[in-house]
Amino acid sequence: MADYTRLWSELGLDLEAHEKLLQALPPTYYDVYLAQENRPRGMEYFDFVVNEIHGLRVQELQDFRQKGGKVVGTFCVFVPEELILAAGGVYAGLCAGIEIGTAQAEAVLPRNICPLIKSFMGFKLARVCPYFESCDLLVGETTCDGKKKAFEVLADFAPVHVMETPQKKEPRDRELWLEEVHTLAARLEDLTGKRITRETLTEAIRKVNAKRRALQRLGELRKADPPPLSGRDALLIYQIAFYDDVERFTAQVNALCDELEERVQNGVGVVARGTPRLVVTGTPMAIPNWKLPYIAETSGAVIVAEELCTGARYYEALTDEEGATLDDLLANVAARHLEADCACFTPNTRRLEKLLEMVRAYRADGVISYVLSFCDPYAVENYQVEKVLKQAGVPVLKVETDYSPHDAGQLKTRVQAFLEMLGAVAAQAGAAT
Numbered sequence: 001m002a003d004y005t006r007l008w009s010e011l012g013l014d015l016e017a018h019e020k021l022l023q024a025l026p027p028t029y030y031d032v033y034l035a036q037e038n039r040p041r042g043m044e045y046f047d048f049v050v051n052e053i054h055g056l057r058v059q060e061l062q063d064f065r066q067k068g069g070k071v072v073g074t075f076c077v078f079v080p081e082e083l084i085l086a087a088g089g090v091y092a093g094l095c096a097g098i099e100i101g102t103a104q105a106e107a108v109l110p111r112n113i114c115p116l117i118k119s120f121m122g123f124k125l126a127r128v129c130p131y132f133e134s135c136d137l138l139v140g141e142t143t144c145d146g147k148k149k150a151f152e153v154l155a156d157f158a159p160v161h162v163m164e165t166p167q168k169k170e171p172r173d174r175e176l177w178l179e180e181v182h183t184l185a186a187r188l189e190d191l192t193g194k195r196i197t198r199e200t201l202t203e204a205i206r207k208v209n210a211k212r213r214a215l216q217r218l219g220e221l222r223k224a225d226p227p228p229l230s231g232r233d234a235l236l237i238y239q240i241a242f243y244d245d246v247e248r249f250t251a252q253v254n255a256l257c258d259e260l261e262e263r264v265q266n267g268v269g270v271v272a273r274g275t276p277r278l279v280v281t282g283t284p285m286a287i288p289n290w291k292l293p294y295i296a297e298t299s300g301a302v303i304v305a306e307e308l309c310t311g312a313r314y315y316e317a318l319t320d321e322e323g324a325t326l327d328d329l330l331a332n333v334a335a336r337h338l339e340a341d342c343a344c345f346t347p348n349t350r351r352l353e354k355l356l357e358m359v360r361a362y363r364a365d366g367v368i369s370y371v372l373s374f375c376d377p378y379a380v381e382n383y384q385v386e387k388v389l390k391q392a393g394v395p396v397l398k399v400e401t402d403y404s405p406h407d408a409g410q411l412k413t414r415v416q417a418f419l420e421m422l423g424a425v426a427a428q429a430g431a432a433t
Contacts (some may be wrong), residue, residue: 007055014128017101046236059129070192079339084188094123137187223304343381
């Protein structure tokens with residue numbers, strides 16, 4: 001990576017703390033990603049993006065701001081990317097997947113709070129994240145009590161707009177959400193000084209839908225046996241989707257898919273045919289949270305799908321591009337962004353139905369239910385997840401963890417035992433036939 005010290009200094013970063021963060025990533029990235037065998041060539045672009053994670057993309061954002069543009073930081077898939085683009089802005093995902101700025105975060109938050117919340121607060125207060133410092137507005141959402149109250153604290157340190165996420169999907173809840181979308185649109189117009197029109201919103205919807213279609217294409221290719229791409233690489237792509245340039249990212253994903261299609265046709269995979277196939281469900285995995293996928297895939301399995309916000313929930317639904325008026329398109333945007341089956345909703349039976357469909361479609365041998373410590377919505381909903389999967393005869397392993405590496409050995413032991421059990425089940429089924 002080029003020397004961006006001047007850029008980081010101008011953004012007000014704590015350069016010493018920031019340097020320690022950057023030094024910690026390269027060895028981790030090599031072990032998790034670059035050491036993989038038979039990796040697709042198309043992953044080189046995504047490796048480059050991570051290598052320049054605090055460099056080139058941040059410089060692009062600063063160049064955009066110097067020309068009068070506005071950057072909007074987001075924390076959740078419920079925040080419509082289309083609105084930000086239609087208002088002439090650029091968005092950047094701000095959720096974080098590493099322990100950072102813990103002392104600063106715990107000065108304003110409880111110690112026993114969700115690691116994701118503590119991490120993004122730590123990034124801001126420790127001044128080690130150039131994306132936070134590049135944002136003109138942060139848009140949060142009330143998907144859980146922890147986030148809802150944390151955004152109140154965050155508002156003391158940066159401009160924050162919070163969208164009220166409904167807890168149900170009944171008609172009155174959809175009306176509330178549509179109003180929230182209209183309110184956000186007005187806030188974005190005030191921020192950028194540009195009107196959202198039917199034309200600009202149509203174009204923005206098409207751009208974001210093209211990105212989602214590229215990711216859908218990627219997901220379909222992972223159904224092959226052997227899969228042409230590792231779960232780790234797929235997760236990395238989904239994580240990068242939240243902050244890379246939309247059209248450039250879409251083109252790179254489609255180019256990778258061209259290569260993966262050739263692999264599938266030639267029977268080339270990243271693992272041997274018949275390797276145990278896993279679906280991961282639960283709490284999103286923000287960059288650089290790669291602990292569980294790395295453990296699973298170095299223990300003899302391959303992850304073929306993710307029922308996560310950093311997975312299928314992010315791209316599975318498209319926004320209707322047809323609308324005679326701006327209000328029609330805003331209604332389409334609102335409807336699409338209630339499609340994600342987050343654990344904040346009650347009841348949330350459709351998530352369970354989709355999970356079972358995913359297990360069947362991807363011919364998964366088992367499911368890992370991933371829950372971040374102190375994430376109450378997913379921790380409680382895990383009861384329903386396990387019940388439905390067990391009733392369907394699908395083996396499931398619950399993993400509750402945080403961003404610390406200290407439990408990696410214990411997790412590996414548990415995952416290996418789970419895979420041994422899957423092997424025994426497969427052997428019994430083979431013997432029975």
